[in-house]
Amino acid sequence: MIVSKLVKLSNVNALRLGRQIHFSSRGVGRSVCLAVRQLHDNMVKKRALEARSKLRANNFPLCEDKDFIPKPVEKCPSVKKAKCDQSVNANVLKSKGCDGEKPPEPPKPSQNDSMKWILGALALGGLGGLAYLLMSGKDKEKCSESSKPTTARVPLLTKDIPNKVKYLLIGGGTASFSAFRAIKSHDARAQVLMISNELHVPYMRPPLSKELWFSDQKDDDKTYRFKQWTGSERSLFFEPEQFFEQPSTLMKNDKGGIAPVQGYTVKRIDSKNKKVILKEDDYEIEFEKCLIATGCTPKNLNVFESAPSHIRNKVMIYRTPEDFEKLKTIAQTKKVVTIIGSGFLGSELACSLAKYGKPYNLQVQQMYHEGGNLAKILPPYLSEWTTKKIEQYGVDVIPNIQVKEVSRDHDKLKLLLTDGRVVITDQVVVCAGCNANTDLASISGLETDGRLGGFVVNAELEARSDIYAAGDAACFYDPLLGRRRVEHHDHSVVSGRLAGENMTGMNKPYEHQSMFWSDLGPDIGFEGIGLVDPSLETVAVFAKPSKLQRTTSNLDDPPAHYKAEQKEHSSEEKPTEKKEEVEHKPKTEEVKYEKPEMAEHKWPAFEEDHSSPDYGKGVIFYMKDNKVVGILLWNIFNRIGLARTIIKQDNTYDDLNEVAKLFAIHS
Numbered sequence: 001m002i003v004s005k006l007v008k009l010s011n012v013n014a015l016r017l018g019r020q021i022h023f024s025s026r027g028v029g030r031s032v033c034l035a036v037r038q039l040h041d042n043m044v045k046k047r048a049l050e051a052r053s054k055l056r057a058n059n060f061p062l063c064e065d066k067d068f069i070p071k072p073v074e075k076c077p078s079v080k081k082a083k084c085d086q087s088v089n090a091n092v093l094k095s096k097g098c099d100g101e102k103p104p105e106p107p108k109p110s111q112n113d114s115m116k117w118i119l120g121a122l123a124l125g126g127l128g129g130l131a132y133l134l135m136s137g138k139d140k141e142k143c144s145e146s147s148k149p150t151t152a153r154v155p156l157l158t159k160d161i162p163n164k165v166k167y168l169l170i171g172g173g174t175a176s177f178s179a180f181r182a183i184k185s186h187d188a189r190a191q192v193l194m195i196s197n198e199l200h201v202p203y204m205r206p207p208l209s210k211e212l213w214f215s216d217q218k219d220d221d222k223t224y225r226f227k228q229w230t231g232s233e234r235s236l237f238f239e240p241e242q243f244f245e246q247p248s249t250l251m252k253n254d255k256g257g258i259a260p261v262q263g264y265t266v267k268r269i270d271s272k273n274k275k276v277i278l279k280e281d282d283y284e285i286e287f288e289k290c291l292i293a294t295g296c297t298p299k300n301l302n303v304f305e306s307a308p309s310h311i312r313n314k315v316m317i318y319r320t321p322e323d324f325e326k327l328k329t330i331a332q333t334k335k336v337v338t339i340i341g342s343g344f345l346g347s348e349l350a351c352s353l354a355k356y357g358k359p360y361n362l363q364v365q366q367m368y369h370e371g372g373n374l375a376k377i378l379p380p381y382l383s384e385w386t387t388k389k390i391e392q393y394g395v396d397v398i399p400n401i402q403v404k405e406v407s408r409d410h411d412k413l414k415l416l417l418t419d420g421r422v423v424i425t426d427q428v429v430v431c432a433g434c435n436a437n438t439d440l441a442s443i444s445g446l447e448t449d450g451r452l453g454g455f456v457v458n459a460e461l462e463a464r465s466d467i468y469a470a471g472d473a474a475c476f477y478d479p480l481l482g483r484r485r486v487e488h489h490d491h492s493v494v495s496g497r498l499a500g501e502n503m504t505g506m507n508k509p510y511e512h513q514s515m516f517w518s519d520l521g522p523d524i525g526f527e528g529i530g531l532v533d534p535s536l537e538t539v540a541v542f543a544k545p546s547k548l549q550r551t552t553s554n555l556d557d558p559p560a561h562y563k564a565e566q567k568e569h570s571s572e573e574k575p576t577e578k579k580e581e582v583e584h585k586p587k588t589e590e591v592k593y594e595k596p597e598m599a600e601h602k603w604p605a606f607e608e609d610h611s612s613p614d615y616g617k618g619v620i621f622y623m624k625d626n627k628v629v630g631i632l633l634w635n636i637f638n639r640i641g642l643a644r645t646i647i648k649q650d651n652t653y654d655d656l657n658e659v660a661k662l663f664a665i666h667s
């Protein structure tokens with residue numbers, strides 16, 4: 001009791017004393033400050049270091065301050081990343097306060113520790129003690145200044161970034177990481193520098209709209225763990241923090257590795273002198289080979305972008321773990337979320353939110369100007385059927401409209417729709433597609449595609465000599481299907497890998513067709529490959545719904561997959577493995593196809609009940625000049641290799657029923 005009173009009293013007095021000295025020292029002048037600082041350095045450092053190691057031993061998070069003053073980081077949230085432990089994932093930091101959010105309570109030092117502190121301070125006595133208190137006062141001032149949101153870059157200063165590397169990757173996403181793995185497979189000691197304007201090590205995005213919403217991870221677990229379709233768990237991050245090199249040590253490691261530079265933007269590539277220039281301070285990095293994998297940025301809608309901030313702050317786009325965190329909190333605390341967009345992201349998010357929000361009585365709306373969900377991918381009848389399914393999952397779907405006007409209605413938004421309807425909502429999530437990130441193109445003398453967007457590259461994914469592009473940001477030449485730009489996870493894996501291989505000198509063309517997939521609740525999962533575009537002629541073959549493999553029947557079951565392609569050419573390949581392009585050939589592939597004539601019957605091909613269609617399971621062929629240019633496997637998994645082969649054969653077919661049977665749709 002007496003001890004605790006003494007501790008309290010001493011604390012109060014110490015603080016007061018500290019403040020007085022701090023204020024009075026302002027008038028005394030710089031020399032006195034320096035003298036005090038010198039004393040502090042000499043007398044306090046040792047004790048401070050002792051205290052620091054004790055606090056560290058108790059897992060008490062501390063700033064890595066050059067003054068050696070132990071300082072709990074929670075006092076100074078926005079300095080955490082900048083001044084604190086640089087190895088910590090920015091992700092963790094953001095969620096703990098660097099983004100202006102309230103940080104969670106850190107573990108409190110025990111009273112025992114406090115007592116030791118006070119006794120330590122008293123024991124120092126005289127000027128040393130005063131200096132210590134003075135410096136504590138300085139720390140406080142420093143903290144309040146920097147509690148504004150600040151960047152949390154790694155490394156803090158550009159001088160710690162190597163200024164010359166063999167391999168330089170622009171962008172810290174899937175395509176970049178896949179390129180790194182390919183480079184490492186063919187150049188085992190490669191030192192690879194990756195520059196990303198995100199504050200994360202590389203991670204995958206697909207679970208952000210699916211699996212993560214069904215994960216039972218705790219809110220403060222920032223590894224973003226989720227269950228894969230196999231039942232095993234994994235993190236959103238391709239590799240843990242420890243896997244990566246620090247930029248400052250990359251060039252010293254003769255075994256090579258990858259060093260992510262986080263929170264920096266490349267503003268220009270000087271392709272003649274082979275160097276990139278950073279936006280932050282014009283820092284220059286020379287390269288031998290460079291990859292542009294800058295991904296894309298979600299579009300917003302003009303009606304929201306031109307609105308005042310009190311409206312804009314209730315409208316969000318969705319692409320990052322921070323967006324997931326934000327939307328999760330909204331789903332738990334608000335009444336209505338409105339998703340705008342009929343595509344993959346909008347539809348997946350609507351289904352996931354409908355399930356996740358059920359216990360919170362969340363109402364989920366999805367609205368769009370198309371006639372049905374996934375109308376830009378599915379033939380109209382299937383889009384209509386899918387829309388009904390999504391409604392059954394609990395989503396209020398409003399097709400064929402646009403938002404005409406938006407205004408604030410107390411703490412909600414009021415949306416006036418083009419059909420005259422008024423909708424009240426707490427939050428709008430715009431899922432209206434993406435624009436390729438090509439900001440650095442024109443200033444760098446790189447060509448972009450006016451129609452498709454993205455950096456124009458050839459079949460070897462090269463834009464200029466030694467400069468490659470991959471992933472969402474690349475508009476590439478597919479020798480089989482023509483010029484394309486693809487915004488899918490597997491494409492970023494496949495094209496990143498190809499670019500990485502070519503950066504090591506392999507000079508391979510784009511031949512391996514990438515696939516994509518989507519999951520919408522428990523009843524719909526599909527995989528596609530090639531040109532999947534409903535404006536093309538389509539032929540579909542469906543099996544009886546009773547043959548559905550999927551046994552789940554309600555949204556309480558987790559969504560089905562992270563499926564075939566992960567097995568087929570997993571993005572999880574380890575960098576040290578010597579790797580080849582593996583053509584995965586299902587047994588059925590041996591079958592030869594004949595006769596260059598089109599199948600007579602278009603959908604519904606067979607076994608179809610017109611009065612009550614149920615497209616449980618089937619194959620949809622997308623045709624161009626009587627050839628199959630795209631295939632969608634509806635609730636059929638692990639057959640994408642066969643689909644790839646059919647497209648690659650570039651044949652015409654007499655009877656697509658027979659081709660469909662190869663996919664074992666009746667098994």
Ligand SMILES: Cc1cc2nc3c(=O)[nH]c(=O)nc-3n(C[C@H](O)[C@H](O)[C@H](O)COP(=O)(O)OP(=O)(O)OC[C@H]3O[C@@H](n4cnc5c(N)ncnc54)[C@H](O)[C@@H]3O)c2cc1C
Pocket residue numbers: 170171172173174175176195196197198204205206207208209264265266267293294295296318319320345437440470471472473486487488489490491492515516517518519
């Ligand atoms: C929520 C969500 C769910 C998805 N689900 C699926 C799915 O189920 N199936 C599927 O096939 N696909 C899905 N996708 C699409 C897939 O995730 C993308 O196609 C893929 O992430 C693209 O990878 P990338 O490396 O090209 O781009 P990104 O992953 O976007 O990475 C690009 C990186 O470059 C950085 N960058 C940009 N410009 C610069 C610059 N000038 N300097 C430095 N850094 C820069 C960006 O900040 C970003 O970190 C989904 C996407 C989202 C958002």
